Amino acid sequence: MQKFLFPGYTIGVDAYQDIPTVCVPHGRKAVMIGGKRALAAAQKDIEQAVEGSPIKITGVFWYGGEASYENIEALEARPEVQEADMIFAVGGGKAIDTCKVLAHRAGKPFFTFPTIASTCASCTSLGIIYHPDGSLNEYSFSKIPPNHIFINTQIIAQAPEKYLWAGIGDTMAKHYESTISSRGLSPEHTDACGITLSAMCGGPMVKYGVEAMKACKANQVNDALTEVVLGIIVSTGLVSNFVQVDFTTGLAHAVYNGFTILPEIEEHHHLHGEVVSYGILVLLYVDGQKEELAKIWKFNRSMGLPTKLADLNTDLTRVPLVAEKALKGIDVRVYPYKVTEQMIVDAITALESYTPD
Numbered sequence: 411m412q413k414f415l416f417p418g419y420t421i422g423v424d425a426y427q428d429i430p431t432v433c434v435p436h437g438r439k440a441v442m443i444g445g446k447r448a449l450a451a452a453q454k455d456i457e458q459a460v461e462g463s464p465i466k467i468t469g470v471f472w473y474g475g476e477a478s479y480e481n482i483e484a485l486e487a488r489p490e491v492q493e494a495d496m497i498f499a500v501g502g503g504k505a506i507d508t509c510k511v512l513a514h515r516a517g518k519p520f521f522t523f524p525t526i527a528s529t530c531a532s533c534t535s536l537g538i539i540y541h542p543d544g545s546l547n548e549y550s551f552s553k554i555p556p557n558h559i560f561i562n563t564q565i566i567a568q569a570p571e572k573y574l575w576a577g578i579g580d581t582m583a584k585h586y587e588s589t590i591s592s593r594g595l596s597p598e599h600t601d602a603c604g605i606t607l608s609a610m611c612g613g614p615m616v617k618y619g620v621e622a623m624k625a626c627k628a629n630q631v632n633d634a635l636t637e638v639v640l641g642i643i644v645s646t647g648l649v650s651n652f653v654q655v656d657f658t659t660g661l662a663h664a665v666y667n668g669f670t671i672l673p674e675i676e677e678h679h680h681l682h683g684e685v686v687s688y689g690i691l692v693l694l695y696v697d698g699q700k701e702e703l704a705k706i707w708k709f710n711r712s713m714g715l716p717t718k719l720a721d722l723n724t725d726l727t728r729v730p731l732v733a734e735k736a737l738k739g740i741d742v743r744v745y746p747y748k749v750t751e752q753m754i755v756d757a758i759t760a761l762e763s764y765t766p767d
């Protein structure tokens with residue numbers, strides 16, 4: 411039984427200085443592939459970091475704007491990509507996942523350079539593939555995570571803070587969803603490690619979230635920002651690598667999926683992690699975790715994350731639709747009790763007039 415779970419990582423304002431030491435054992439020729447804004451933010455710093463080292467950047471390419479097989483094939487056709495010893499994946503989740511699946515198919519080592527901290531994509535082996543129109547195509551499962559993650563906190567501090575903000579919501583869900591989904595079962599060693607590790611996706615977000623947001627707004631790096639970025643990228647990514655898919659999702663994501671049926675969510679540009687953070691309140695209410703609900707409700711308020719439907723530009727008349735759609739996916743397939751539409755409706759209704767004691 412061979413398991414590939416741990417990517418190495420370097421974090422800090424000088425994280426890129428480690429590139430030659432880490433990458434030279436894997437070859438000489440690297441292609442850099444990323445998002446347009448990501449390349450504008452990081453390309454020069456990466457090039458400077460490898461200057462005078464044996465690593466040569468033999469090509470720099472835009473990933474194509476969507477993590478699709480069409481874009482992966484277009485990149486595969488490039489001679490620089492075919493001849494490269496390794497791939498440098500630069501950007502947010504979609505750019506990283508494009509490179510990840512490209513590297514998996516080509517059997518090449520890949521290194522990630524997250525330029526925003528909104529998801530754990532730069533740490534995980536899983537690739538999420540979309541159709542060219544942006545709709546979900548499939549999950550590309552693999553056991554191979556990136557060889558190393560280079561997390562330049564200065565670049566992340568300069569990105570719009572909304573990504574960090576939403577990333578915090580998504581990260582916290584990992585803790586509640588994996589602990590509830592696995593409750594009453596006897597997960598084997600790897601799953602159990604991941605579920606235990608998921609505690610690092612909860613507490614540190616509450617402890618450092620507000621200070622981290624302040625730093626990101628001011629484009630500055632502080633210890634709180636570093637802790638939160640590690641939580642969003644590394645803690646969550648490791649949980650995802652360790653834990654089987656049944657335990658990595660749950661009611662917060664089911665509720666998110668429910669809200670995707672409402673056009674107002676898209677129209678008002680509510681982010682995935684933002685809606686998920688509201689889903690956590692529903693999850694905690696349904697699960698009867700009163701103290702935790704009060705804590706996270708207050709945290710959401712202090713962060714400007716949603717606590718009621720108006721924060722998501724919708725209202726109670728829409729909730730039956732949301733509840734129906736929420737249970738159509740696989741998110742609560744493995745759960746310690748049967749979640750019903752009525753439970754979701756009751757929780758959301760109660761949250762509308764909820765205040766912690």
Ligand SMILES: [Zn+2]
Pocket residue numbers: 580663682683686
């Ligand atoms: Zn999520």
